[in-house]
Amino acid sequence: MIQIRNLSKVYPARSGDVRALDGVSFDIPQGSVYGIMGLSGAGKSTLVRCLNLLERPTGGEIIVGGHDLTRLSEKQLRSARQKIGMIFQHFNLLQSRTVAGNIAFPLEIAGMTADDIRARVAELLPLVGLEDKAGAYPSELSGGQKQRVGIARALALKPDVLLCDEATSALDPKTTRSILTLLRDINRSLGLTIVIITHEMHVIKDICTHVAVLHDSKCVENATVEEVFLSPKSQVAKEFVSGIFKADIPEELLRELESHSDSELVRVSFLGGSASEPMINGLIRSSDVQVSILFGSVDHVRSTLFGNLLLELRGTDEQRKRAHEYLLGQNLSVERVSYE
Numbered sequence: 342m343i344q345i346r347n348l349s350k351v352y353p354a355r356s357g358d359v360r361a362l363d364g365v366s367f368d369i370p371q372g373s374v375y376g377i378m379g380l381s382g383a384g385k386s387t388l389v390r391c392l393n394l395l396e397r398p399t400g401g402e403i404i405v406g407g408h409d410l411t412r413l414s415e416k417q418l419r420s421a422r423q424k425i426g427m428i429f430q431h432f433n434l435l436q437s438r439t440v441a442g443n444i445a446f447p448l449e450i451a452g453m454t455a456d457d458i459r460a461r462v463a464e465l466l467p468l469v470g471l472e473d474k475a476g477a478y479p480s481e482l483s484g485g486q487k488q489r490v491g492i493a494r495a496l497a498l499k500p501d502v503l504l505c506d507e508a509t510s511a512l513d514p515k516t517t518r519s520i521l522t523l524l525r526d527i528n529r530s531l532g533l534t535i536v537i538i539t540h541e542m543h544v545i546k547d548i549c550t551h552v553a554v555l556h557d558s559k560c561v562e563n564a565t566v567e568e569v570f571l572s573p574k575s576q577v578a579k580e581f582v583s584g585i586f587k588a589d590i591p592e593e594l595l596r597e598l599e600s601h602s603d604s605e606l607v608r609v610s611f612l613g614g615s616a617s618e619p620m621i622n623g624l625i626r627s628s629d630v631q632v633s634i635l636f637g638s639v640d641h642v643r644s645t646l647f648g649n650l651l652l653e654l655r656g657t658d659e660q661r662k663r664a665h666e667y668l669l670g671q672n673l674s675v676e677r678v679s680y681e
Contacts (some may be wrong), residue, residue, distance in 0.1 A: 342394070343369035343502065343534070348401035350387050361387040362398070363558040369551070374528050374535045376545040376566070388555065389506050389538045393425045423451065426495030430507040432487040434479040434494075441466070441475040444493045447473060452499060465493040469523065485516035492523065496531075502525070504536045509544060521548045538611035542581045546570070546642050554578045558664070570642050571610050572674045594635075604655040606635070606678040609668060611648045614651065620671060628663035630656035640672065651678065 350362040362384045369375045377606045390396040392403060394410050402412045410421060434443050441462050448458045467471045469489040479487055488508060495503055501672060505524070509517040528535050545552050545566060553563040553577055561575040573579045598604065611620075621632055631668050636651035654661050668675045 342371050343536075344402070344404040345369070345392075346402040346576075348388070348391060348402070348403065349399045350396060351399045360558050362391070362401075365401070365555070365558075365560045367553050367556075367560055367563040369534060369536060371534055372528070372532050374525070374537065376537045376539060376549035376552040377555065378539050378542065378545055378552060378575070380540060383553050383555040384558040385538045385540075386506055387535065388539050391395060391420055392504055392536065393427060394500075405514050423498045425504060426498070426500035426502070427504040427506065428488065428491040428495045428508045428513050432479070432484075432491050434490055436479050439476050439478055439481070440471055440490050443490050444497055445483045447494060447497045461497060466497060468496070468527070469493045483516070484512050485519060488512065488516075488520055489523065489606075492520075492527070496527070496533075501534060503533055503535045505535065507538055507540075510539070510541065512579060517544075518547070524548060542585050545570045545581075546585060546640070548643070549644070554581070566642055567612055567645060569648075570647055571612055578641070597655055599653060601653075603657065604653050605661060607651060607652050607654060607665075607668075608676045608678050609648075609650045610674040610676075612642070612673075613645050620668075620673070623665055623671070624664055627667040628656070628660050630654045630660045632665045 344379060345368070346366050348353055348362050348365040349360070351502045352361060355489055361659070365388060377385050387396060391398045392405075394403070400670055401411070405421065405425070408417075408421065410418065410460050413421060422423065438446065444462050444465055445458050448461055453461070462475070463546055466475055466509040469492050471486065471493065473487060479490070482490070485501050485520065489506075490505075503524075506534065508524075509520050512520060521544065524537075537544060539545065551564070552566050553560050554569070554577055555561070556575065562573065562578050568647045569578055573582050598606065605652060609620075621634070624630065625632055631654070632651040633655070635653060636648060637649070639646060642648065654664050657662070665675060
């Protein structure tokens with residue numbers, strides 16, 4: 342487990358100190374795929390660079406494997422960093438080295454023998470799907486292949502933690518899916534803890550088990566991905582989730598709906614088996630409301646079905662109250678939505 346306690350990072354500036362992280366605290370469970378997300382400037386890239394002390398925090402603790410990295414000597418820190426691999430948005434490959442040479446580089450720095458290096462590189466090439474590219478140079482590779490080299494290089498020293506700083510944001514959607522699938526397979530086969538920094542909610546949806554949401558340098562929410570999708574607590578998390586399931590209702594229709602004095606808009610979200618239940622029929626029978634489906638979608642959060650409906654409920658106050666009681670009784674998440 343990685344424990345982050347009251348982490349802060351302040352950059353001095355002529356116009357006044359810039360606080361990139363402000364009292365951030367959360368735990369990253371061992372073996373999880375943990376997403377850290379936020380808008381640009383939220384502090385997420387600073388946070389990931391603090392996790393291996395590429396950036397030394399101004400205050401707080403980073404406890405990895407029971408040791409506070411901020412208290413280690415330089416020698417101890419170099420040893421600890423060997424257990425923390427990192428991949429980057431722009432790959433950071435050595436252009437004068439082949440694929441095999443790039444993967445071998447950290448092994449050479451660690452002082453391994455030539456035979457051991459060759460054996461380890463031979464293990465890693467098929468793991469990332471590059472067994473036929475050992476002699477190729479970075480200029481001969483696609484973006485996805487370059488990132489696979491970066492992943493293999495980060496895995497070379499058999500780390501316990503893999504940090505991914507916007508590792509897919511420079512890739513096209515199809516390549517992004519293949520890299521996310523590779524990371525998910527690595528997590529499952531090696532039991533590796535993976536920390537993913539991203540501003541893309543679909544990355545969180547597809548691969549992560551947990552997520553922390555940063556906003557204005559603070560951690561405003563952290564929970565399992567299912568909890569955040571089903572019932573986001575912070576405004577920024579709500580905006581991220583709604584961005585995945587856009588329900589842009591035409592203004593003319595919204596004005597018409599707003600004129601209905603006996604109606605309200607509600608967003609209903611549901612996970613797993615609830616997505617296949619005949620919820621609308623039960624809602625009408627139990628409360629006698631009139632129901633209009635304005636928007637609906639069913640998708641996956643990792644391997645779990647996630648449904649999202651925008652409904653207009655029309656009826657008396659008592660009927661709409663019974664409708665809410667029915668929906669909540671079905672373990673569904675219900676949120677009133679404004680007409681604005």
